[in-house]
Every structure is written in C-alpha cells, then in structure tokens.
Amino acid sequence: xxxxxxxxxxxxxxxxxxxxxxxxxxxxxxxxxxxxxxxxxxxxxxxxxxxxxxxxxxxxxxxxxxxxxxxxxxxxxxxxxxxxxxxxxxxxxxxxxxxxxxxxxxxxxxxxxxxxxxxxxxxxxxxxxxxxxxxxxxxxxxxxxxxxxxxxxxxxxxxxxxxxxxxxxxxxxxxxxxxxxxxxxxxxxxxxxxxxxxxxxxxxxxxxxxxxxxxxxxxxxxxxxxxxxxxxxxxxxxxxxxxxxxxxxxxxxxxxxxxxxxxxxxxxxxxxxxxxxxxxxxxxxxxxxxxxxxxxxxxxxxxxxxxxxxxxxxxxxxxxxxxxxxxxxxxxxxxxxxxxxxxxxxxxxxxxxxxxxxxxxxxxxxxxxxxxxxxxxxxxxxxxxxxxxxxxxxxxxxxxxxxxxxxxxxxxxxxxxxxxxxxxxxxxxxxxxxxxxxxxxxxxxxxxxxxxxxxxxxxxxxxxxxxxxxxxxxxxxxxxxxxxxxxxxxxxxxxxxxxxxxxxxxx
Amino acid sequence: xxxxxxxxxxxxxxxxxxxxxxxxxxxxxxxxxxxxxxxxxxxxxxxxxxxxxxxxxxxxxxxxxxxxxxxxxxxxxxxxxxxxxxxxxxxxxxxxxxxxxxxxxxxxxxxxxxxxxxxxxxxxxxxxxxxxxxxxxxxxxxxxxxxxxxxxxxxxxxxxxxxxxxxxxxxxxxxx
Numbered sequence: 001x002x003x004x005x006x007x008x009x010x011x012x013x014x015x016x017x018x019x020x021x022x023x024x025x026x027x028x029x030x031x032x033x034x035x036x037x038x039x040x041x042x043x044x045x046x047x048x049x050x051x052x053x054x055x056x057x058x059x060x061x062x063x064x065x066x067x068x069x070x071x072x073x074x075x076x077x078x079x080x081x082x083x084x085x086x087x088x089x090x091x092x093x094x095x096x097x098x099x100x101x102x103x104x105x106x107x108x109x110x111x112x113x114x115x116x117x118x119x120x121x122x123x124x125x126x127x128x129x130x131x132x133x134x135x136x137x138x139x140x141x142x143x144x145x146x147x148x149x150x151x152x153x154x155x156x157x158x159x160x161x162x163x164x165x166x167x168x169x170x171x172x173x174x175x176x177x178x179x180x181x182x183x184x185x186x187x188x189x190x191x192x193x194x195x196x197x198x199x200x201x202x203x204x205x206x207x208x209x210x211x212x213x214x215x216x217x218x219x220x221x222x223x224x225x226x227x228x229x230x231x232x233x234x235x236x237x238x239x240x241x242x243x244x245x246x247x248x249x250x251x252x253x254x255x256x257x258x259x260x261x262x263x264x265x266x267x268x269x270x271x272x273x274x275x276x277x278x279x280x281x282x283x284x285x286x287x288x289x290x291x292x293x294x295x296x297x298x299x300x301x302x303x304x305x306x307x308x309x310x311x312x313x314x315x316x317x318x319x320x321x322x323x324x325x326x327x328x329x330x331x332x333x334x335x336x337x338x339x340x341x342x343x344x345x346x347x348x349x350x351x352x353x354x355x356x357x358x359x360x361x362x363x364x365x366x367x368x369x370x371x372x373x374x375x376x377x378x379x380x381x382x383x384x385x386x387x388x389x390x391x392x393x394x395x396x397x398x399x400x401x402x403x404x405x406x407x408x409x410x411x412x413x414x415x416x417x418x419x420x421x422x423x424x425x426x427x428x429x430x431x432x433x434x435x436x437x438x439x440x441x442x443x444x445x446x447x448x449x450x451x452x453x454x455x456x457x458x459x460x461x462x463x464x465x466x467x468x469x470x471x472x473x474x475x476x477x478x479x480x481x482x483x484x485x486x487x488x489x490x491x492x493x494x495x496x497x498x499x500x501x502x503x504x505x506x507x
Numbered sequence: 508x509x510x511x512x513x514x515x516x517x518x519x520x521x522x523x524x525x526x527x528x529x530x531x532x533x534x535x536x537x538x539x540x541x542x543x544x545x546x547x548x549x550x551x552x553x554x555x556x557x558x559x560x561x562x563x564x565x566x567x568x569x570x571x572x573x574x575x576x577x578x579x580x581x582x583x584x585x586x587x588x589x590x591x592x593x594x595x596x597x598x599x600x601x602x603x604x605x606x607x608x609x610x611x612x613x614x615x616x617x618x619x620x621x622x623x624x625x626x627x628x629x630x631x632x633x634x635x636x637x638x639x640x641x642x643x644x645x646x647x648x649x650x651x652x653x654x655x656x657x658x659x660x661x662x663x664x665x666x667x668x669x670x671x672x673x674x675x676x677x678x679x680x681x682x683x
Contacts, residue, residue, distance in 0.1 A: 060676035062663040063586070073590075075655075081648045179677040187676075238593035297673060331673050335658035341639070342632040346573040346670075349662065353672035375595035416639045416647075438647035439639075 004203030005052055005091065008232040009212040014244040019045040019208075022228050022248035024215040024263060025255030026050075027093015028491055029478035031194035031202060032137075032498035033252050033505075038205035040506035045246055046207060047230055049214040049255075050090035051237065054195065058185030062332030065184035068236070069097050071259070074333075078368070078382045080437035083282050085380055085444045087256045089237065090185075091211055094256065094491065095172075095193025098445065099182055099302040099327070101489040102140040102170040104131050105496060108313025109486060116318075117483045118455040121464055127500060134495035138172035139192040147176065149299025151356035152326045154290070156304045158406030164308035164398075169325070171300070172491075180298045183329055193491075212237060213244075218251055218267040221471040226251045250505070252466075253451075254478040254498070261370040261450035261480060262378040264461075270451065270468050273461035277452050278368030279485055280382055280444035283359040284392045284435075285327070285337050287412045288403035293353050296328035302359075309398060310488070319485045322362040322395040324402070329357075337441040339418045356403070359443070360395035363485035364388050366449050384442075389435050396430045415440040446490045451480035466501040477501050543614060543622050550584070555591040555599060560606045566624050567609070570631040571657045579667065583660045590656075605649045612638065 008014055021037050023030045026048040038044045051068065059065060066074035071087040078085060088094045110127065113119045148156070148168065159166040176190040189196060199209065212233040220226045225247050232242040253260045261275040306324035314320035328334070331352060340348050368382035400411040400421045413419040416439040419429050433440070454460025457469040460483065466475045477498045479490045486493035550561035561584050568580035576583070591599050613621045613634055623631060638650040661667060668675055 062659055066659070080644065081651050177677070181676070236593065293672075298677065331662040331668065331671055332659040335662040336655040338658075339639075341571045341635060341654065342573045342628070345571065345658075346575050349671045374597055377595070436647075437644055438651045 002052065004207065005199075005209045005211060007051065007211045008242075009051065009235045009237075010241050011232045012242040014232055014242050016245045016247070017045055018247045019043045020248060021045070021250045021252060022047065022226070022246045023252045023254060024228065025093060025253070025259070025478065026091050026194065026199065026209060027088060027254065027256065027478070028095055028194055028494040029498040030252065030254035031092065031198035032495050033254060033477045033502040034207045034209075035198040035202040035205065036499060036502035037506055038202045038207040042506070044202065044207040045248070046202070046209045047213040047215050047228070047246065048091050048209060048211045049233065049237065050088065051211050051235075052091040052195075053096075053185065054189055056187050058181075058187045060179065060181040060184060060187060060330065062184065062330050066333075069185055072377060076258070076377075076380070078280075078380045080382075082384055082435075082437040082440070083280055083382060083442045083444050085258060085280065085447060087258055087447065091209065092193050092195030092199060095191065096185055096195060097183055098489070098491060100171040100173050100191050101302060101325075102135065102138055102172055102492050103487045103489040104135070105486050105493045106312035106319060108311075109318040109484065111313065112318030113483055117453065117459065119453060119464055119483075120455070127496060130500040130503070131492070131496045133499055134492055137192070137197045137495060138492065139174050140170050140172055140492075141174070142170050143168045143300060143303040147178070147300055148303050149178070149296060150294045151296035151328055152300070152303040154288070154294065154356050154406040154408075155306065155324070155326045155358060155402060158402035158404070159306050159308070161405040162401060164306060164402075166304060166306040166308065169303055169305050171303075173300070176300065178299045180296075180301060180328065181330060182301055183333070214240070215255075215263060216266060218253075218263065218269060218474065221267070221269045221468070221474050223472070225249055226473065250473045250475070252475045252477050253480075254476065256478055257447035257450045257480040258370050258378055258380060260476055260478055262372065264451065264468065264476075265370070265372055269471060269474060270461050271457055271470060273452060273459070275370040275450055277366035277449040277483070278370060278380070278382065278447065279364055279366050279449040279482070280368055281361065281363055281446040281448070281485055282384065282388070282392075282442040282444055283361050284396065284440065284442055285357055285359055285414060286396055286399050287338075287355050287357045287414060288406075288408040289351055289410045289412070290354050290356065290408055294356050295353055296326075296356050297330065297352070301328040302326055305488075306398070306402065309395070317363065317365065317484060319363045319487065322360060322391050323488055324358050324360055324395060324399045327357050327359045337414050339414045339416045356408075358399050360392055360399060361488050362388060362391040362395060363488075366452075366484070370450050384435065384437075389433070392435070393430055393433050396433065397427050400427060400430065413440075446479070446485070446488075448479040448482040448485060448490065451476045452483040453481040454483065465504055475501065475505065543620065543625075544610065545622065545625065547624075550581070553588050556584075556588045556603075559610070560603060561588065562624055563606045563610045566631060567635075567653050568657050568661065569628065570635050571654050572661045574628060575670070576661055579661055579664050582664065583657055586660045587656060605652070609638075609649065609653070
C-alpha cells in the first residue's frame with residue numbers, strides 16, 4: 001500500500017469509515033477538491049472504483065489497459081451505439097487516459113454562463129486565481145517544435161498552405177519520452193495529472209484514498225450525516241466482494257458526468273434536472289493516407305490544433321464552430337475505428353505506419369440523458385442533431401482539404417460505407433455522410449451537463465456553490481455541472497471549477 | 508476492451524429476434540436445425556461459451572480480420588469467452604443470443620439453408636457486410652460490437668504487428 005492509498009480489492013469485510021468529507025471519484029474534480037479541503041484541515045476520504053496504476057504498470061497494450069483504465073473496458077456507449085463514451089476508471093481519473101491537452105475556459109463561455117444561466121459570480125476576475133492554480137498544477141506548457149511528430153507536422157503544413165489559423169497545443173507533460181500511448185496511460189509518468197499532483201498533495205495534508213471502492217448509494221441527503229454505501233471489488237474490478245459504509249457530513253460527487261448522475265439517480269437525490277442536459281461533444285475521426293512513413297504511433301499524438309473555425313464567444317452557445325486536432329492510437333484501437341473487414345481490413349491496417357489521423361471536435365447542445373439500467377451500467381441516450389452533423393461534415397471538408405494540401409493520397413471518413421476523398425474534386429463525397437447510428441465511429445471524451453449549475457432550481461440541478469438543490473451538504477464538482485461546453489478539452493475547466501468550489505466550501 | 512455496445516443492445520430486441528429465429532428453426536424441425544447448425548469440434552475448456560458459439564466467433568475473427576487471422580482466431584475467441592465471464596448475466600445472455608442470431612443469419616435473411624459457419628470466406632464477408640450496412644439498427648449494432656471486439660483483441664496480439672509495421676510498445680525513447 002502506498003501511504004494514503006489503500007486498496008480494498010478483494011476485501012470481504014471492510015471496516016466502516018467516517019470523515020468530515022467523503023468524495024466520490026479521484027479524478028480532476030475529486031482529487032482537486034480533496035486537496036483543497038484536506039489542506040484546509042478537513043478529514044477527507046476519497047472513493048475510487050478503479051485501481052492505482054502508474055509507471056510500467058501502464059503496459060501500452062490495448063486489451064489490458066482498456067480493461068483496467070476505462071469504464072466498461074472502453075465499451076461504454078450511447079444506447080444506439082452511435083457514440084463511444086470514454087470515461088476513466090483508475091486512480092487519478094480522466095487525466096490518466098486523456099491526450100493531455102490544456103485548454104482553459106474561454107472568456108466567452110463564462111459570459112454565456114452568466115448570461116444564459118444567471119451565474120453572475122463566474123467572472124474572469126473571480127476565476128482567474130483558480131485557473132492560474134490549475135495551470136500551475138498541470139505544469140502547463142506549449143508543445144515544442146521539436147516535440148511535434150510527423151503526423152502533427154503534416155496537419156500543420158496543410159493548414160499553413162491553406163492560410164488557416166492553427167497552433168501547437170498546450171499540454172501537461174513534463175519529461176515526455178514520446179512513447180505515443182497517452183490514451184492508455186503514460187509509462188514514464190510524464191503527465192502531470194491528479195495522480196502526481198493533487199493526490200500526493202492531498203495525502204500530504206492527511207486525505208485517504210480507497211481504491212476498488214464503488215460507491216452505490218448516498219443516503220441522508222438532508223441529514224447532518226450522510227451515509228455512503230460502498231461495494232469493494234475484486235482485483236480486476238468486475239465482481240463485488242464486500243460492503244462498507246462511509247459516514248460524513250459532506251459528500252462531494254465527482255465521478256464524471258455519467259457516473260455522477262447515475263449515483264444521484266440511484267440515491268434518489270436531486271431534482272428533475274439530474275441526468276438531463278447531457279453534452280457529449282461527439283468527435284468524428286478522419287484518416288489520411290500518405291505514401292511516406294508517418295509513424296504517428298510515436299511521439300505526442302495530439303500536438304497541433306486547427307483553430308480557424310472555432311468560435312469561443314458565440315452569442316447563443318458560448319463555444320461553437322469546430323476545431324481539428326491530430327490524434328493517433330495503438331493498433332487495436334485504430335483498427336476498431338476502421339470500416340473495413342476481411343482483406344480490405346488487412347490492407348488498410350497494412351498502411352498503419354503511413355496514416356495520419358485527426359479528430360473533428362464540434363461542441364454540441366445538450367441533447368442527451370443518463371438513466372438507470374437493468375445492471376450496474378447506466379443507459380446513455382443521445383439525440384445527434386442534424387445541425388451538429390452539418391458542422392461535422394464541414395469539419396471533414398476542411399480536414400480533407402488540409403491533408404490533401406499536405407500531400408495525402410487519400411482521406412477517409414471511416415463510416416459504413418466508407419467515404420473517401422482523393423482530390424478536391426471529391427469533396428462533395430462528404431455531403432453523403434449520414435452518420436446513422438452504428439455506422440460512424442464517433443467518440444465522446446468530454447461529457448458534461450448532467451447535473452448542471454444554475455442560479456435557480458427550476459433550470460439546473462446544483463446551485464452556484466455546487467450544492468445539489470434540495471440537499472444539505474451534497475455537492476457535485478466535476479464536468480456534470482457545466483451548463484454548456486466549457487472548453488474543447490475539459491481537464492483544465494474541471495480543475496479550475498473544483499478548486500473554486502472547494503475553496504468556497506472550505507471557507 | 509472495446510466491446511462497444513455489448514452493454515447496451517436492448518434485451519427485448521434480442522428476445523424478439525431470438526424468438527423469431529427459434530420459431531423459424533422449430534418450423535423446420537429439430538432435424539433441420541441440426542443439419543443447419545451442425546456439430547462443432549471441442550474448443551477446449553471454456554468458461555461461458557459453447558463449442559458452437561466458439562466456432563461462430565472463430566469464423567467471425569477471420570471474416571472481420573481476413574484469412575490472415577487464421578492462426579490467432581482461436582485465441583481471440585478464447586479472449587471473448589474470458590471477457591464474458593466478467594460481464595453481467597443479462598449481457599452474457601444477450602451476446603450468446605447475438606452469436607446464435609449471427610449463425611442463423613444466412614437462413615433468416617439471405618434465404619439460403621446455410622449457417623454462418625457453413626459459408627465460405629467470401630460469402631461470410633458478404634453476409635457480415637450486409638449486417639454492417641443493414642437498415643435494421645440492431646443488426647448494425649451486433650456487427651459493430653463484434654467488429655470492435657475482434658479488431659481490438661486481434662491487433663493487440665504481437666504476432667500481428669510485423670505486417671502492419673508496428674514495432675510494439677516503446678521502451679524509453681528520447682525527444683519527441
């Protein structure tokens with residue numbers, strides 16, 4: 001046992017616990033809140049369903065890592081199979097498995113929240129110290145020219161040839177060795193994520209972290225003391241082995257926009273907005289084939305972003321438009337995105353070293369929900385609206401033009417049937433992209449909004465302090481509270497808001 | 508593992524299709540069922556799957572990844588069997604229903620008295636592709652789910668890396 005981190009894996013008769021604060025979830029929100037509150041002198045217990053995996057335990061192998069780092073082994077998705085809903089299940093949460101992008105909440109988004117949700121306190125000035133602290137925790141820095149791999153350079157070259165705006169991204173890596181497996185964990189611990197910043201600081205201040213501890217119910221939402229029922233899990237995290245209770249006057253739910261809503265629904269806590277207003281930010285992958293070896297599987301997968309078409313201050317939506325970012329994955333995950341079978345699949349994967357890929361990111365309106373299912377897994381419903389599809393088609397056109405300008409022999413949108421572009425004369429092929437459910441491998445890495453914040457219980461599920469309306473001492477501090485897309489990447493917004501809300505609570 | 512959608516394919520829809528398939532087979536009689544499905548050789552010790560289900564999976568592996576997967580197909584099917592052992596009971600039964608449905612697919616939808624496993628490689632690919640492109644959402648979901656699982660496990664197998672020019676996990680690079 002690492003000091004302050006106790007694994008409950010396989011424990012059949014665990015002892016009950018008590019604390020000042022019980023936090024459910026150890027990711028960007030939960031770990032940050034734990035740190036702030038522990039440093040303020042609170043006795044804090046954090047519950048995490050996943051295990052603690054660092055260093056070479058992060059094996060760079062798809063099967064094992066999706067099994068151990070992702071909820072439902074990476075198989076979580078919307079109920080119609082339109083969109084993979086990627087969420088973490090590991091100590092440190094999404095920061096362990098994300099692409100390490102650091103993008104703060106744009107001023108235009110805060111203005112939208114103040115305007116549309118009456119969140120008057122969320123000004124640039126109010127959040128500035130918390131945003132600065134978040135950036136410091138992340139050791140935020142710009143990807144250097146030398147760190148750009150060939151796939152990112154191709155995206156940059158094409159963008160510059162078209163005269164469009166783009167930039168190297170900011171990230172939270174320090175000491176990156178370019179292994180390229182960021183999405184299944186960094187074996188050299190280069191990511192300055194909560195596992196290596198907030199969690200050690202929280203432990204130093206006295207917080208305790210329990211792993212393989214699945215919170216299943218919170219009771220006493222209006223009582224002085226809440227009781228959290230916790231199931232212990234076996235070593236691999238699939239079978240419940242025991243049960244304990246954690247009692248605390250304050251409970252903070254911070255286990256992502258799907259699981260936080262699920263836990264509140266299971267517990268019968270909150271108003272009719274809990275589980276509603278789900279934002280998925282569905283991302284569409286696009287693949288470009290080159291004659292030259294690209295070897296995108298090494299180096300930083302996501303280092304360059306095309307920002308030409310992104311709006312950060314849309315009057316109706318806040319963040320809007322779309323952006324294009326390079327991406328790459330290990331062979332297993334790349335192969336799951338491709339639309340081919342048989343010998344066509346073998347041929348396409350035979351070009352694995354010659355492909356560069358992008359994700360087309362377009363913010364969306366809230367159009368989904370989370371509800372309880374017949375097993376321990378929630379059901380995620382989502383209406384993929386035509387307007388969003390139109391922006392994704394526009395993004396695919398832009399990305400295809402970029403890759404063609406960079407010398408690609410073919411650009412593929414990996415839908416069924418596949419849509420390919422070999423020259424600008426083919427761009428109209430992209431208009432045929434229907435994006436019917438279970439035909440196009442869309443991905444959601446930034447779920448938000450299911451317990452959204454509002455100054456009125458009639459419009460949201462938590463108040464401006466993060467307190468669940470109608471409760472005493474039950475808070476939410478993760479991306480669930482964002483009433484619209486907070487950013488193209490939610491790590492920094494979650495860190496910022498968790499620091500802000502936890503500091504208010506500590507005071 | 509990326510077994511997308513296995514968890515969310517609706518049980519009622521499987522029951523509907525399963526009952527339909529069962530009805531069709533019963534109509535043809537037990538002897539007809541036996542002649543259609545046939546016997547499967549022992550796949551060795553299995554935790555969840557039957558020998559017939561394991562055979563369907565092995566054939567799905569070569570259908571999805573191509574004949575080059577002949578050597579690895581048994582291991583991929585075994586991985587699926589091990590994966591099922593950790594899944595909730597409702598998902599296990601749904602997936603077993605999906606395997607049966609896939610096996611009976613040619614008889615149910617292509618109007619031919621053949622099982623999926625009874626088809627040759629080209630016919631299996633054509634049949635599977637028809638499910639990928641089907642107007643029926645549930646068939647597309649089943650095809651998507653199996654395609655993702657099989658691909659992820661197959662391409663996570665070191666013996667497959669040389670042909671895709673992937674050198675395997677890095678061991679301490681510098682720079683980039």
